[in-house]
Amino acid sequence: MRAWLTALLLAMAALPTRAEEVVLGLSQDTVSISTRFEGSDILIFGAIKREAAILTDPPLQVIITLAGPNQELTVRRKERRFGIWVNADTVDVDAAPSFYAIATSAPWREVLSATEDLRHKISIERAIRSVGAPSEVTDSENFTEAVIRIRENSGVYDLRESTVTLRESTLFDTRISLPANLIEGAYPTRIFLTRDGRVVATYATEIDVRKVGLERWLYELAHQQPLVYGLMSIALAIAAGWGASAAFRFVRSG
Numbered sequence: 001m002r003a004w005l006t007a008l009l010l011a012m013a014a015l016p017t018r019a020e021e022v023v024l025g026l027s028q029d030t031v032s033i034s035t036r037f038e039g040s041d042i043l044i045f046g047a048i049k050r051e052a053a054i055l056t057d058p059p060l061q062v063i064i065t066l067a068g069p070n071q072e073l074t075v076r077r078k079e080r081r082f083g084i085w086v087n088a089d090t091v092d093v094d095a096a097p098s099f100y101a102i103a104t105s106a107p108w109r110e111v112l113s114a115t116e117d118l119r120h121k122i123s124i125e126r127a128i129r130s131v132g133a134p135s136e137v138t139d140s141e142n143f144t145e146a147v148i149r150i151r152e153n154s155g156v157y158d159l160r161e162s163t164v165t166l167r168e169s170t171l172f173d174t175r176i177s178l179p180a181n182l183i184e185g186a187y188p189t190r191i192f193l194t195r196d197g198r199v200v201a202t203y204a205t206e207i208d209v210r211k212v213g214l215e216r217w218l219y220e221l222a223h224q225q226p227l228v229y230g231l232m233s234i235a236l237a238i239a240a241g242w243g244a245s246a247a248f249r250f251v252r253s254g
Helices: 002-014 114-120 140-153 213-224 226-253
Strands: 020-026 030-033 040-050 060-067 070-081 084-097 100-104 157-160 165-167 171-178 185-195 198-211
Touching (some): 020 185, 020 198, 040 060, 040 185, 060 165, 060 171, 070 140, 084 140, 100 171, 140 157
Antiparallel strands (some): 060 185, 070 084, 185 198
16 A cells, blocks of 8 residues: 555656546556456555645545446347247447446545536436437437446446545445456546535546467457357367267266
8 A cells, every 4th residue: 555655655756736636546557358267356546736725515436447348239128029029129329439448536426426427427317429319219318328237237338336445535346347348448547526516627548458378368269260260169069069979888888
């Protein structure tokens, strides 16, 4: 703990001063996905550099977001017709983060106003972009809510209120857990300082998530040489089937 506090104080002294400015640190700026990867915890910590005395009223708040690469989604609604379930209405979601975590220093309603959320697109609802829906779909917001509900239940969308520790309105830190089923790519990390629900300062960086080892080799083989990858998969399946059959015959003969 003392090591990163010292590093932050030195970084703050070297920066030109503005009204309030974030100095950020990460426990790691890269995440390696291997065949044994079971998730990871990222420690995000920082300090607030000022050119004036600390303003305590209204109090300063901190919001930290970590997002995975965006994905295009097709959301379908099922309806029961003639005794069976069939796909009915369909809405295309233009961009939804594959992973999205928000950590705040206080309850959500205290750290950000609806107007500022609309401007900076911080909440989970605002992070999902769905430009249009078919004219026959009059409740397209329900499709977005379904995406959020499903991904919250699976643990890839998470709002963690009051989990950012803010010390004397100057030092802050939190931990964000990354699940095992991460998608490779750049993970934008944003810090927002707010007062009375308004954003007063921002900071942005990225965490790089990459496959390594056998996972990387298989990924590149599947995308660069799909024919070879397919033939290898078939060969492995045949070998596994033959091995299981041979083992079964050996057990029966014994």
